[in-house]
Amino acid sequence: MEKVxxxxxxxDVNPNRPDSWRIVITTTxxxxxFRLPIDTPQEFLAAAHMLSKSSVMYDRNTGLLVVPQRAAGT
Structure with missing residues (x-):
């Protein structure tokens, strides 16, 4: 995994096309x-919220963004 x-x-101008929404990330x-396609405006907003967190990782094997979970009590 690589840190974002x-x-x-x-x-794009036409938000009804499936490939109109994208997240563009740079990693360490x-x-x-990397340009990651987003299927819906709701996924777009969820991704924006997740990326506002301090540590987001990109898993190149799965193509997913990952927010590492902290152990309880830390």
Whole structure:
């Protein structure tokens, strides 16, 4: 997994197309941004909320963004 260091949210003029919504992320290991497709405006907003957290990881094997969970009591 790679730590996300920067992100941007993109959308096209036609929000009804499935590929109109994207998250663009940069990780600690790659300068070239990854463009991750989003299927719905709701997923777009959820991703924006998740990326506002301090430590988000990108799993290149699954293509998923991951927020590491802290152990209870820490």
């Amino acid at each position: 260091v920067d992100y941007a949210l993109e959308w 290991k790659h300068d070239t941004p």
